[in-house]
Structures are given as C-alpha cells and as structure tokens.
Amino acid sequence: MARTGRPRGFDKDQTLTRALELFWSRGYGATSIQDLVDTLAVERGSLYGTFGDKRRFYLEAVRLYWEVYERHLTAALDTTPLLPALREILTHPARLDELISDVGVPQGCLVGNTTAELVPHDSEATEVVARSYRRFTAILTDALRRGQAAGEVTDSARPEDQAQLLLYVVQGLSLVSRAGLDRTAALAAIDTAIDALRA
Amino acid sequence: MARTGRPRGFDKDQTLTRALELFWSRGYGATSIQDLVDTLAVERGSLYGTFGDKRRFYLEAVRLYWEVYERHLTAALDTTPLLPALREILTHPARLDELISDVGVPQGCLVGNTTAELVPHDSEATEVVARSYRRFTAILTDALRRGQAAGEVTDSARPEDQAQLLLYVVQGLSLVSRAGLDRTAALAAIDTAIDALRA
DNA sequence: TGACTTCTTGAACGCCCTGTCAAGAAGTTG
DNA sequence: CAACTTCTTGACAGGGCGTTCAAGAAGTCA
Numbered sequence: 001m002a003r004t005g006r007p008r009g010f011d012k013d014q015t016l017t018r019a020l021e022l023f024w025s026r027g028y029g030a031t032s033i034q035d036l037v038d039t040l041a042v043e044r045g046s047l048y049g050t051f052g053d054k055r056r057f058y059l060e061a062v063r064l065y066w067e068v069y070e071r072h073l074t075a076a077l078d079t080t081p082l083l084p085a086l087r088e089i090l091t092h093p094a095r096l097d098e099l100i101s102d103v104g105v106p107q108g109c110l111v112g113n114t115t116a117e118l119v120p121h122d123s124e125a126t127e128v129v130a131r132s133y134r135r136f137t138a139i140l141t142d143a144l145r146r147g148q149a150a151g152e153v154t155d156s157a158r159p160e161d162q163a164q165l166l167l168y169v170v171q172g173l174s175l176v177s178r179a180g181l182d183r184t185a186a187l188a189a190i191d192t193a194i195d196a197l198r199a
Numbered sequence: 200m201a202r203t204g205r206p207r208g209f210d211k212d213q214t215l216t217r218a219l220e221l222f223w224s225r226g227y228g229a230t231s232i233q234d235l236v237d238t239l240a241v242e243r244g245s246l247y248g249t250f251g252d253k254r255r256f257y258l259e260a261v262r263l264y265w266e267v268y269e270r271h272l273t274a275a276l277d278t279t280p281l282l283p284a285l286r287e288i289l290t291h292p293a294r295l296d297e298l299i300s301d302v303g304v305p306q307g308c309l310v311g312n313t314t315a316e317l318v319p320h321d322s323e324a325t326e327v328v329a330r331s332y333r334r335f336t337a338i339l340t341d342a343l344r345r346g347q348a349a350g351e352v353t354d355s356a357r358p359e360d361q362a363q364l365l366l367y368v369v370q371g372l373s374l375v376s377r378a379g380l381d382r383t384a385a386l387a388a389i390d391t392a393i394d395a396l397r398a
Numbered sequence: 399t400g401a402c403t404t405c406t407t408g409a410a411c412g413c414c415c416t417g418t419c420a421a422g423a424a425g426t427t428g
Numbered sequence: 429c430a431a432c433t434t435c436t437t438g439a440c441a442g443g444g445c446g447t448t449c450a451a452g453a454a455g456t457c458a
Binding site: 120 | 225226228229307311312314315316318319320325328329332355356357359360361363364366367368369370371372374375377378379384385387388389390391392394395
C-alpha cells in the first residue's frame with residue numbers, strides 16, 4: 001500500500017511563519033484568506049488541505065509565536081545578573097529577534113492581540129493564551145526566585161507576585177505601544193519597574 | 200421655515216450606552232449592524248441616520264467609555280491617602296461602576312481592546328486611544344506628584360515614570376484578565392505594585 | 399507501465415456583511 | 429387644514445468572506 005503521493009510544493013514551516021507575520025500585523029479578523037493566498041503564494045485549497053480552516057491556521061501560528069518567544073525568554077533569563085536580562089525582555093516585548101512585523105510600527109504581542117480579539121469567545125484560543133501566560137509567569141517566577149536567593153532581587157514580595165506583575169507590565173507596554181511608542185517614556189517606566197525589583 | 204420634523208423614537212444617549220456595552224463585550228469586528236439592530240431595537244436606517252456608519256458609531260462609544268472612566272478616575276484620586284485609591288483603580292480595571300458588560304467575564308478595557316483591534320491601521324482610532332492614554336498618565340502623574348509631596352509615595356522615581364508604569368500595569372491586567380482571572384494572584388500582584396510606590 | 403495517493407488549481411457556492419434608498423409615518427409651523 | 433421637515437421601516441444591492449470541490453498534476457510503489 002503506497003503511503004506517499006505528490007509532495008507539497010511549498011515549505012510548510014516557512015509558510016506558517018510568513019502567515020504568522022501577516023496575522024500578527026493585521027490581526028485575525030482583518031486577515032482574509034485571500035490576503036494569505038496573495039502573500040504566501042499558496043492557493044486556497046492547499047492552505048485548507050495543509051492547515052485546516054482559518055481558525056486552526058491562526059491558532060497554529062499563535063502556538064509557533066509563543067514557542068519561539070518562550071525559547072528566547074528562557075535563554076535570556078539563563079544568565080547572571082538577572083535584572084539586565086529582565087530589562088532587555090521588557091524593552092523588546094513587541095519584537096522577536098527572528099520574527100519582525102512587516103510594518104515599522106510595534107504590533108504588540110501576538111498572544112496579547114489574540115487575547116483582545118478572540119478571548120473569551122473562542123475557548124481554544126483562550127486555552128492557548130492562558131497557557132502562554134502561565135508559562136511566562138512560571139519561567140519568570142523561577143528566575144526571580146534565583147535572583148532573590150542570589151541577593152540581587154528584593155525579597156519584599158513573593159517571586160510569583162513579582163512575575164505576575166511583570167506579565168502585566170510587558171503586556172501593557174506591548175499593547176499601549178501600538179498607539180505610538182514614546183521610547184524615552186517607555187524606557188523610564190521600565191527602569192522604574194526594574195529598580196523596584198532591586199534588592 | 201420649519202426646523203423641526205418627526206422626533207426620534209428612541210433615546211440617543213441611552214442607545215449609545217447600550218451600543219457601547221455590546222461593542223465592549225464583542226469587539227468591533229464581531230459586532231454586526233444586525234446585532235446592534237436586534238439588541239438596540241432600532242432599525243438600520245435610524246442608526247445610520249443618527250450615528251453615521253459603523254466606525255463612527257464605535258468610535259463615539261469609545262469616547263463615551265473614556266469620558267465616564269476619566270470622571271471616575273479623577274474622582275477616585277481626589278482623596279487622601281492616595282495609595283488605597285490607586286489600589287482600587289488597579290483592582291477594577293475591567294469594570295466601570297455604571298457600565299458593566301453583559302457577560303460575567305471581564306471584558307478588559309474598551310480603550311485597550313480598541314488598541315488591539317483597530318490601532319494602528321485606523322488613524323482616528325489611534326488618536327482617540329492615544330489621547331486616552333495621555334489623559335490617564337497626566338491624571339496619575341498629578342496625583343503621584345501630590346503623593347510624593349505629602350510623603351506618601353516614594354520619590355525614588357519621577358511621577359511621570361510611575362504613572363506610565365501604572366498605565367502598563369492596568370492595561371496589562373485588563374487584557375490578561377480576559378483569559379481567566381485568578382483573583383488572588385491578581386490582587387497579590389497589584390499589592391506588590393502598590394507597595395513599591397510606598398515611601 | 400499502471401495503480402494509487404497526495405497536492406494543486408481556481409471556479410463556484412452560499413452566507414453574511416455594510417451601507418443605501420424610496421415610501422410612509424409623525425411630528426411642527428403658519 | 430396644508431406644507432414642510434425629520435425619522436422610521438425594511439427591502440435591496442453589491443461586495444467580500446470562508447469554505448468546498450472536481451479535475452488535473454506530480455509524485456511513489458509494485
């Protein structure tokens with residue numbers, strides 16, 4: 001029994017990455033299948049055959065986005081001292097190193113954008129988003145715990161609570177920046193947050 | 200010359216308020232004119248005649264939302280001591296006293312939701328949103344300056360920067376809460392932020 | 399080669415959307 | 429009353445949307 005057939009004429013991962021960029025810059029609703037067909041140079045039927053319908057396609061892109069982001073996050077926090085790394089993470093919430101939106105403007109965090117657009121109506125999207133947030137706080141909690149143990153981070157609050165607060169800060173910055181980024185003000189606010197963590 | 204005609208059969212302000220609730224709970228794109236017609240019990244033509252097209256209608260609702268919010272914000276901060284009031288503001292970002300969404304779930308801040316959905320593509324929306332953020336930071340900056348002068352708030356950072364950071368926190372909390380609110384964790388994070396402001 | 403499987407293509411379907419418009423209803427004014 | 433203005437109603441147009449599908453192309457396997 002032959003299990004093979006005509007091979008795909010495009011690279012699945014690369015196509016998903018480019019779709020991610022488009023979804024990221026335009027949002028879910030404002031990105032039509034036709035937009036995807038035009039941008040990806042893959043016909044409708046092939047997209048449906050490969051990725052399922054639009055929603056599945058989008059959610060897959062969000063998962064990929066988070067996967068990449070989490071890798072960067074973990075790598076960045078695996079250093080000493082911690083606070084400069086944390087500052088770096090807060091400073092660039094709207095851009096990943098490998099995935100930069102096609103417009104020059106910050107597009108925010110795709111997970112955050114998804115939260116605003118699909119949550120809480122879409123339960124699957126809610127799961128993906130909620131899990132990303134849990135992962136973020138878990139990773140930061142670990143790092144902050146190490147920071148506290150090393151005497152670098154203040155122990156006036158629990159690492160869990162500091163991490164949760166930083167989630168709010170990074171998502172807030174990411175969102176607000178879409179409306180126009182005053183880089184100086186943003187940096188000053190971030191430094192204020194970092195200073196508050198200092199032991 | 201007669202300047203009058205048949206009077207409107209519905210209350211304009213009340214209709215706008217109810218439209219605001221619908222837009223708030225569903226978002227711009229996911230709210231169809233038909234939804235509005237059904238919910239508001241006002242026919243399409245009347246809506247178009249009164250509020251213009253969908254975008255103008257929505258932006259008017261966002262302006263109203265902000266107007267109400269700003270009134271509450273100003274009133275809440277016009278008290279001593281400042282920090283409890285600030286805590287109250289951070290605690291309830293997703294609900295206004297007078298405007299509560301029809302679902303039990305937090306729907307976030309309508310300005311934040313607009314930022315995610317229409318900004319930066321829609322320049323008029325960007326203006327409305329950016330101005331709301333500027334007003335928020337201005338009001339909080341004033342309050343924090345008074346708090347610093349009174350010795351209640353730490354002067355280890357400039358009031359402007361503290362205010363900007365609080366904007367991020369409130370917007371981040373508001374957004375993240377849509378994906379499911381862990382009230383205990385949220386409160387702990389907010390207390391962490393408030394404690395960091397204490398002199 | 400021929401059978402089989404998978405991918406590609408692009409036309410077509412049905413749906414819902416925003417926005418318009420003409421006819422009628424409901425007021426005010428003189 | 430008649431003239432005038434404004435609002436209401438709901439059908440309608442036109443377009444874009446997501447999705448499907450049949451026919452053909454391009455591979456593998458025996």
